[in-house]
Amino acid sequence: MRVGACLLAAVIAGCLSQTSVAQEAPVSGYEFLLPETKALQDDDFANPGMLWVELGEELWQKQAANGTSCQSCHGTPEAMRGVGTRYPQWSETQGGIVSLEQQINMCRTERQQEPVFPYSSDELNGLTALVMHQSRGLPMSVATSGPAAEAIARGKDYYETRRGQLNLACTSCHVQHVGDRLRGETISQGQVNGFPIYRQLWQGMGSVGRMIAWCNDAVRAEPLAEGSQMAVELELYLRSRGEGLPIESPAVRR
Amino acid sequence: MRNTRIRVPETAASGEIIDIRVMVMHPMDTGFSYNSQGERIPVNIITDFTCHYLGEEVVSITLAPGLSANPYFAFRLRATESGPIDFKWVDQNGEITTATRDIDVT
Numbered sequence: 001m002r003v004g005a006c007l008l009a010a011v012i013a014g015c016l017s018q019t020s021v022a023q024e025a026p027v028s029g030y031e032f033l034l035p036e037t038k039a040l041q042d043d044d045f046a047n048p049g050m051l052w053v054e055l056g057e058e059l060w061q062k063q064a065a066n067g068t069s070c071q072s073c074h075g076t077p078e079a080m081r082g083v084g085t086r087y088p089q090w091s092e093t094q095g096g097i098v099s100l101e102q103q104i105n106m107c108r109t110e111r112q113q114e115p116v117f118p119y120s121s122d123e124l125n126g127l128t129a130l131v132m133h134q135s136r137g138l139p140m141s142v143a144t145s146g147p148a149a150e151a152i153a154r155g156k157d158y159y160e161t162r163r164g165q166l167n168l169a170c171t172s173c174h175v176q177h178v179g180d181r182l183r184g185e186t187i188s189q190g191q192v193n194g195f196p197i198y199r200q201l202w203q204g205m206g207s208v209g210r211m212i213a214w215c216n217d218a219v220r221a222e223p224l225a226e227g228s229q230m231a232v233e234l235e236l237y238l239r240s241r242g243e244g245l246p247i248e249s250p251a252v253r254r
Numbered sequence: 255m256r257n258t259r260i261r262v263p264e265t266a267a268s269g270e271i272i273d274i275r276v277m278v279m280h281p282m283d284t285g286f287s288y289n290s291q292g293e294r295i296p297v298n299i300i301t302d303f304t305c306h307y308l309g310e311e312v313v314s315i316t317l318a319p320g321l322s323a324n325p326y327f328a329f330r331l332r333a334t335e336s337g338p339i340d341f342k343w344v345d346q347n348g349e350i351t352t353a354t355r356d357i358d359v360t
Contacts (some may be wrong), residue, residue: 045259045261045275045277046275046277046326048277048323048324048326050259051257051259051277051279051324054257054259055257055279058257200322203281203282203322203323203324204281204323
């Protein structure tokens with residue numbers, strides 16, 4: 001009987017320690033980098049992500065056929081400070097959660113009457129990086145109440161569901177094994193405050209959607225299409241999960 | 255013309271050694287990777303980078319596959335006279351990207 005009680009106590013303690021892991025304060029992926037990679041991110045010149053920010057600046061001023069540009073409505077990019085902290089957010093007109101990429105493309109089609117930039121194109125990454133870069137240092141603070149709450153619940157569900165041939169949930173690594181090693185890499189919390197990121201593995205820029213698809217692929221699951229409702233809701237959950245982390249865009253990651 | 259980032263001090267004292275940093279946006283495909291359709295991405299690299307100061311070649315670099323994307327170079331130069339510093343990248347197809355910065359030497 002006493003042995004049983006001890007075992008039960010141990011099991012409860014085990015459960016409790018798991019819960020406490022889940023509630024750990026958010027830590028930026030930056031803290032899990034090698035010093036060299038940190039230095040690359042900190043150096044605004046050497047940070048390759050700044051190439052995309054500059055590309056975004058060009059596109060910001062570029063006039064569409066109907067004479068509009070981002071600048072003609074929004075003013076200088078600096079006016080976008082703080083905007084990046086709020087996306088993805090609920091859109092009344094769209095009746096769903098809209099990511100920053102989608103918002104940019106909505107501006108493209110509705111205001112500029114131009115074709116959308118494809119996901120993961122340099123143009124879209126450039127404009128997103130430019131807008132997010134304006135909020136650098138500001139804490140992420142997406143709206144979590146109202147219609148967003150349901151979306152976040154769905155995102156959380158996705159995050160905690162095992163999938164793929166490796167049968168892993170996002171939490172299997174990014175909650176239960178934070179700080180442990182996966183081959184040569186240190187497992188981070190999977191925070192998204194640095195996105196869009198310059199990822200050294202990709203030798204290029206990537207949005208949260210691209211990262212999610214990549215992670216899916218890594219556990220041999222069906223990649224979630226970038227820009228799909230589920231991907232956007234998952235991004236919203238990820239941003240709410242890292243609430244308060246300062247935005248680092250464009251961050252450099254491995 | 256590719257997107258470039260260049261940092262050259264605007265002014266320098268005569269004889270001063272200045273830091274120059276340049277970066278160009280380029281995928282530098284090695285020829286060993288595949289796209290999402292499983293097709294091989296052919297080699298696509300920048301092959302030459304040169305820097306001229308007052309018309310004289312001061313830096314010349316030959317690039318090879320295996321260099322990371324968006325090649326970044328930093329080097330030092332002794333500032334002697336005011337004038338242009340010209341940068342030139344040539345890729346394997348002969349596409350040329352140029353940029354110029356002027357320096358004031360006092």
